[in-house]
Amino acid sequence: MSAERTATNVQALDIFLNEHRVGTIIRTPGDFNAFSFDPAYRATGGYPILSLSFRAANGGLRKDPRPIAGALPAFFANLLPEDKLRDAMEKHHAGRVRPGNDFDLLAALGADLPGAVRALPGDGPALAPAKPTQTAPKARFSLAGVQMKLSVMKNTGKGGGLTVPLGDGDGEYIAKFPSTAFPAVSENEFANLALAEAIGMEVPERELVTRDQFDGIPEEFETMTEGRVLLLRRFDRGPGGQRIHIKDFAQVFGIPPARKYEGAAYHDIASALSIAISPLAALEFVRRLALSVIMGNGDMHLKNWSLIYPGDGNTPALAPVYDLLSTIPYLPADDLALSLGGERAFKALTSARWKAFANRAKLPEPAVLKAVAETVQAVDAHWWDLPERAVVPGAVLERIDAHVRTMTAVLVG
Structure with a gap:
């Protein structure tokens, strides 16, 4: 501007x-x-x-x-x-x-x-005359969501480090900062993303970094919390700053942000994926949904699922999975962000609920139940020995593990 x-x-x-x-x-x-x-x-x-x-x-x-x-x-x-x-x-x-x-x-x-x-800014007339002003460059990125996170770039040359682009600069990474309300949330998400990758899901590149690696963050974005920062490579940015079109499912359904927890159910997302991409994409969504259930992620609302349009921008695909973390350690009574087969409580998600989900999504019941069962087996095969477990503090890990054991029994039963 x-x-x-x-x-x-x-x-x-x-x-x-x-x-x-x-x-x-x-x-x-x-x-x-x-x-x-x-x-x-x-x-x-x-x-x-x-x-x-x-x-x-x-x-x-x-x-x-x-x-x-x-x-x-x-x-x-x-x-x-x-x-x-x-x-x-x-x-x-x-x-x-x-x-x-x-x-x-x-x-x-x-x-x-x-x-x-x-x-x-287009060619419409200004509402009021504006006097020329000289102001310092401002950060002018936008990231959806409520967590304190910044679009950042890696400095090149001596010293390196991470900074917020000002003026016309573009960020290549998202830095998600720790929270006083949710201890070790960065480590929690880091381990969940590693698990997703280990069981064959597409996830963004990631690393845990320290606060002293950041420089030049405007004071409005500074947080006083201690702990590591989760750094994620943006999958909506390609080589040379290429912009790749994405849209979350609140945008897909035309639902305002305030209704991201109530504007649709999980079967609506699955049905849209089946129509817009393929039934196989819908079943990949089922696997990701099952992972969220097993790990106790109660925040997978409409804005935490997205389509991506690579290439010419005309053919959608399911975007890499993101915002994976266990909310149960912080909110023990948490449940699903959206309804699954008419239910939100984790412990109620028996095979009957998944069958109801399949019918509403117009997906074959056997295929949905198989996707859930295979995800349970994959988590059991990888989670307990996952190296990234080591970064999660014991108190948080114990609560995640307890939920995984509980939900494994519910889903297998």
């Missing part, structure tokens, strides 16, 4: 998917936000694909959505950070972004959003 324009006086945002201009969001009087597709993009039938939520039953694009008061259409709202990370980003852009204003925040962060979408 040029020095003459701030997020608060931008009235139009042009939406790009890599180099393809797909549409525009206009801020109208009364703070309504209206999204419309570009006629040239509409003429293509909607390719490359922005989101399945915009596609009609006949395969073309739906009519432009109605303007929304004080909020963005769900697809774009899901590109923005939430909770503490959003608060920190709004403070970082204080004076340029009004608290709670989605359009302002998208205007400020739109050049570095998840995946290949960009939202750049």
Whole structure:
């Protein structure tokens, strides 16, 4: 964004998917936000694909959505950070972004959003004259979710280290910082990702790093917590800064972030995968879901499952698994984020629930039960001797192990 324009006086945002201009969001009087597709993009039938939520039953694009008061259409709202990370980003852009204003925040962060979408100031008139200003470069990345995490880059040359890109820089990694509420959450997720990889699932590259490896983090993003940081290579960024389109299932279903725990059930995700990709992709989802059940992950909501569009951006695939961790050590009474066969309680997920899930997802019962059984066997074969267990503190590991034993008996039974 040029020095003459701030997020608060931008009235139009042009939406790009890599180099393809797909549409525009206009801020109208009364703070309504209206999204419309570009006629040239509409003429293509909607390719490359922005989101399945915009596609009609006949395969073309739906009519432009109605303007929304004080909020963005769900697809774009899901590109923005939430909770503490959003608060920190709004403070970082204080004076340029009004608290709670989605359009302002998208205007400020739109050049570095998840995946290949960009939202750049368009040619609409400014709401008010803006005086030229000279300000220091700002962090302007966006990562969905509530955990304090930063898009970072590795410094090259002497000293190395990790830093937050400012101005036009792009991050290649996501750094997930420790939490005072959830001890050893970085080590917990690190071990869960290692287990997923050991049993044949696609996971991002990862490592545990220390706080002293970071430099130049703006004070708004500083946390006072101690512990190691989980560093993940971004799978939505390719060689040379290539942007790879991704979208989470809140975006796929057109559900706003506030409803990520209730807007759909797991069978809806499986059914969408079966239709958009293949039944085999849906069964891979079942395996990942079974892993989450066994390990006690109660936070696999709609935004923690994604499609990825490699290559020409027209053919979706199931994105690598992410946000794998055991929530049970911190929330002993936790249950599933979404409904599985009409149930959320872990201990209730017997074969009857998986059969109900299979029927609702229109998947063969035997194939679903086989995927669950094979995942149980794979976890039992790898978890107990997994080298990465060593990084998890004993108290946290004991609670995970107890849940694994309990759920192995439930799922095998």
